[in-house]
Amino acid sequence: MRPPVIIGAGPAGVRAAQTLVEHGLRPIVVDEAARAGGQIYRRQPANFHRPPEQLYGTEAGRATALHAAFDDISDRIDYRPESLVWNVQTGWLDVLHAPSATTRGVPWSRLIVATGATDRILPVPGWTLPGVYSLGGSQVALKFQGCAIGSRVIFMGSGPLLYLVAYQYAKAGANVVAVLDTARLADQIAALPGLVTRPSTFGKGLYYVSWLRAHGVPIRRGIRPLRLLGDNRVDAVVFEDDGSESTLSCDAVGFGYALRPETQLAELLGCRFEYSHGERAHLPVRDEAGRGSVEGVYLAGDGTGIMGADAAEWAGERAALALLADEGTVVDSARARKLESRLRGLKPFRRALERAFPLPEDWAALAPDHVIVCRCENITAGDLREIVRATGADEVNRLKALSRVGMGRCQGRMCGVAATHLLAHSTGLPIEIVGRMRVQGPIKPIPMAMVRKQEGAL
Amino acid sequence: MMTSAFLLHRLADTDREPVDFTLDGRPLSALVGDTVLTAVLCQHDHLRRNEFSGQPRAGFCLMGACQDCWIRTSQGERVRACSTFIAPGMALLTKERTL
Numbered sequence: 001m002r003p004p005v006i007i008g009a010g011p012a013g014v015r016a017a018q019t020l021v022e023h024g025l026r027p028i029v030v031d032e033a034a035r036a037g038g039q040i041y042r043r044q045p046a047n048f049h050r051p052p053e054q055l056y057g058t059e060a061g062r063a064t065a066l067h068a069a070f071d072d073i074s075d076r077i078d079y080r081p082e083s084l085v086w087n088v089q090t091g092w093l094d095v096l097h098a099p100s101a102t103t104r105g106v107p108w109s110r111l112i113v114a115t116g117a118t119d120r121i122l123p124v125p126g127w128t129l130p131g132v133y134s135l136g137g138s139q140v141a142l143k144f145q146g147c148a149i150g151s152r153v154i155f156m157g158s159g160p161l162l163y164l165v166a167y168q169y170a171k172a173g174a175n176v177v178a179v180l181d182t183a184r185l186a187d188q189i190a191a192l193p194g195l196v197t198r199p200s201t202f203g204k205g206l207y208y209v210s211w212l213r214a215h216g217v218p219i220r221r222g223i224r225p226l227r228l229l230g231d232n233r234v235d236a237v238v239f240e241d242d243g244s245e246s247t248l249s250c251d252a253v254g255f256g257y258a259l260r261p262e263t264q265l266a267e268l269l270g271c272r273f274e275y276s277h278g279e280r281a282h283l284p285v286r287d288e289a290g291r292g293s294v295e296g297v298y299l300a301g302d303g304t305g306i307m308g309a310d311a312a313e314w315a316g317e318r319a320a321l322a323l324l325a326d327e328g329t330v331v332d333s334a335r336a337r338k339l340e341s342r343l344r345g346l347k348p349f350r351r352a353l354e355r356a357f358p359l360p361e362d363w364a365a366l367a368p369d370h371v372i373v374c375r376c377e378n379i380t381a382g383d384l385r386e387i388v389r390a391t392g393a394d395e396v397n398r399l400k401a402l403s404r405v406g407m408g409r410c411q412g413r414m415c416g417v418a419a420t421h422l423l424a425h426s427t428g429l430p431i432e433i434v435g436r437m438r439v440q441g442p443i444k445p446i447p448m449a450m451v452r453k454q455e456g457a458l
Numbered sequence: 459m460m461t462s463a464f465l466l467h468r469l470a471d472t473d474r475e476p477v478d479f480t481l482d483g484r485p486l487s488a489l490v491g492d493t494v495l496t497a498v499l500c501q502h503d504h505l506r507r508n509e510f511s512g513q514p515r516a517g518f519c520l521m522g523a524c525q526d527c528w529i530r531t532s533q534g535e536r537v538r539a540c541s542t543f544i545a546p547g548m549a550l551l552t553k554e555r556t557l
Binding site (some may be wrong): 045048119174 | 472
């Protein structure tokens with residue numbers, strides 16, 4: 001029998017691998033990063049020496065436990081780091097090994113997709129200026145490289161990461177000029193009943209906010225980003241605060257609106273998607289155990305809907321148990337039920353987070369025509385609106401075909417949410433009706449020489 | 459207020475071995491374990507110019523998703539700066555080759 005394949009070595013992928021190993025299997029683990037841990041528990045290069053407490057704060061215990069679990073099974077798995085799954089089809093993965101610039105096929109009969117998430121972005125004029133990074137990117141600079149994105153940093157947008165990254169920067173000695181949150185205090189108060197269902201996580205969030213305040217970092221809520229200023233790099237943020245325009249000087253900006261799942265591989269696999277009102281996105285459907293709608297495909301972690309790192313660990317283990325059961329292995333069904341119950345139990349908290357840090361509903365209405373939506377090819381909101389007016393396009397893939405939005409190198413990762421919201425606003429249709437941007441392989445750029453080589457081989 | 463000419467600021471783990479590389483022909487030094495992005499942006503303000511607007515770009519997501527941190531080498535290759543480690547002798551170019 002073919003070994004199972006796991007894509008991704010974050011919290012979900014690692015726990016899935018560990019579970020399969022414990023049942024005597026030797027899975028193939030393919031991961032784009034050089035070291036396991038995913039984004040949240042991303043490890044610094046081996047010659048860095050900061051202790052886990054400095055890198056992961058209150059999550060140090062979880063991070064080190066996950067790393068230890070992976071190190072412990074490393075000689076019992078077929079681990080392929082620095083390897084990008086750039087295409088997938090039934091029974092077959094195309095994997096690019098970056099250091100050797102070679103691509104090879106990996107056959108599979110059962111596949112656990114644990115591809116994680118990236119920042120959810122709603123553009124603001126000036127967001128392509130050097131010195132402007134996503135919130136997750138700001139965190140990666142610090143965690144993975146020991147660097148701050150600037151010397152006077154503003155963090156902006158919304159979501160739990162906003163306060164966490166600001167706290168981590170300030171704690172590491174960076175000058176955090178301000179935290180600008182589009183969510184209102186009223187949103188956070190309205191979300192309280194759900195937030196208190198996870199008192200320790202909620203408590204950490206409160207701690208970051210109060211620590212920032214105690215250390216003199218201004219926090220503004222209910223703001224709207226208007227524009228980022230600068231010629232060759234960002235030097236100020238202009239935002240609306242209580243009905244009037246404010247300007248703050250800075251030399252770097254980290255921004256984003258929570259996270260969006262990386263669903264490209266699930267889509268290429270032919271998994272069925274459904275619209276999630278909470279996440280305002282189409283997500284691959286899975287059963288409680290993590291089975292996707294396609295035989296042999298299992299989905300776990302944030303790549304199938306944002307539930308956070310703890311949930312990813314549980315879902316990874318649960319999906320592996322489902323895979324084992326489907327192969328006829330006897331598994332601990334009480335454990336499986338317990339994991340499902342934990343995952344269900346987390347839902348009120350996740351819904352409360354969406355309530356506390358809502359995606360600004362008015363973004364599309366307020367976005368000026370000149371704002372760049374597609375940073376790959378410089379397509380503006382005005383370009384998209386004009387195409388909608390001229391052609392009557394009312395489906396996002398039609399808009400993509402006509403404008404090239406989502407066809408650039410990022411394949412819609414950075415612009416997809418914005419393009420979909422703009423189209424919904426321009427047509428007056430709900431997001432779920434304008435649809436989701438479809439993807440094609442290669443899902444990330446691969447060297448042209450390699451494509452030619454492959455074509456030559458046919 | 460003074461703004462430095464480079465983007466990234468090192469806050470920790472600076473006691474690493476140096477790595478020599480060149481940027482637009484200029485000899486520079488980074489630290490072992492730096493990504494190409496870190497190596498360049500700790501002493502420069504962009505990685506390349508956008509192919510459509512000509513405006514400077516310096517990456518965005520730092521996790522291999524946005525594809526906006528590609529930089530050219532003198533060998534004519536492109537590397538994704540956020541996920542490629544700096545190596546001795548790398549010759550990086552932020553400017554378009556003039557024909």
